[in-house]
Amino acid sequence: AEAQEVLFQGWKPDAETHAQCEATSPANGSVPDTEAIIRIPARMIPMIREACDAVERAQLR
Template sequence: MSLRFIGIDPNTGDHESPTVWVDESRQGIVIQGWKPGPDLAAQCAAFEVPGHAAGIPESEAVVRVPARMAPMIREACDAVERAAARVH
């Protein structure tokens, strides 16, 4: 895995560090965030999308990141799209 650091929550403290990376080898975005409280996790698990069962698969997780990190997430999306374009 080839991770490229994009950014960390600018308001991060000593014990919190929501972070965004780009996985260049798999052309994906990796996000570290806060674990949701039980209410948010339950809401996400109950949400149904056409064609998908309700629930969160064992291999997936819900994380929460602050909205102030949107520019970093956009940058990560752009980086992944550029990497994908180079491959194709």
């Protein structure tokens, strides 16, 4: 069975960006060791939407 997940690959943020993300995250705190902040170019937004739509369509079948 598939995990029903979408995986992202991106660049690691610099220390300043990482700290800013943690300070403004809705989670209010540090990123857990099991998670990561990644940088994805804005030009990838249409591809991300398409991937999310594909997962949703698969779940409706």
